[in-house]
Structures are given as C-alpha cells and as structure tokens.
Amino acid sequence: MVNIIDIHASRPLRGYTVYCLAKARLAMLTKSLPQELAPEVRVNGIAPDAILWPEVEAYTAVHQASIDRAVVKYEGDPHDIAKAVLFLIRNADYITGQIISVDGGRTL
Numbered sequence: 001m002v003n004i005i006d007i008h009a010s011r012p013l014r015g016y017t018v019y020c021l022a023k024a025r026l027a028m029l030t031k032s033l034p035q036e037l038a039p040e041v042r043v044n045g046i047a048p049d050a051i052l053w054p055e056v057e058a059y060t061a062v063h064q065a066s067i068d069r070a071v072v073k074y075e076g077d078p079h080d081i082a083k084a085v086l087f088l089i090r091n092a093d094y095i096t097g098q099i100i101s102v103d104g105g106r107t108l
Helices: 017-037 057-069 078-090
Strands: 002-004 044-048 099-102
Touching: 002 017, 002 078, 017 044, 017 099, 044 078, 078 099
Parallel strands: 002 044, 044 099
Antiparallel strands: none
16 A cells, blocks of 8 residues: 655645645554554555646745755656655565655755
8 A cells, every 4th residue: 555645744834734634644544554454465655745836827936945945956747756656566565654755855
C-alpha cells in the first residue's frame, strides 16, 4: 500500500487546517498499519510538495517562492511522484512504515 500524503502533514499550511489534519492522520495510519498488517502487507507513503500549480496570475509569486525554497531550485514533475511510488512497489521489499518526501529538498 502506498499512501499519497503531503509535506504539509508535518508542516501546517495556514488556511488549510482541515487538509493538513487529514494528511497528518494519513501519515499516522501509514506508520501504524505496518504493525497490524505485516508481513503480508507493506504500507508506505509519498509526501510530495506542490507539483502542479494553477495557471493563475495570483499564484505566480507563491509558486516561485516554493521553487526558491527547494534545494534543487526547480519544479518537480508528476513523474517524480510516480517514480517514487514505483520504487516502493517494485524495489522496496524491506521498507514499510516510511514516508518519502518528494519535494526537491524543500523540507530540509
């Protein structure tokens, strides 16, 4: 099982309290379920940063600020999330209960 969480599960975003709360609950579920379901089921999560931004002028500054906070200094792509999920499914037989940030180093 691979849950799509969010970096804001552990770093709340103002104005999105309910969203952050839901993602934090999913993060805890991701860490708790392996104790209940192992060894038959592995449970992990992906915590991406914002990848696809609305193409609206009002978001331009916030979008650029997000890129500036990332260590890699460029925007992620949906394929980055897909590759992380694929890794967990295909190549991570001994990984469970983990959440991988796919955020270009933004949460460092």
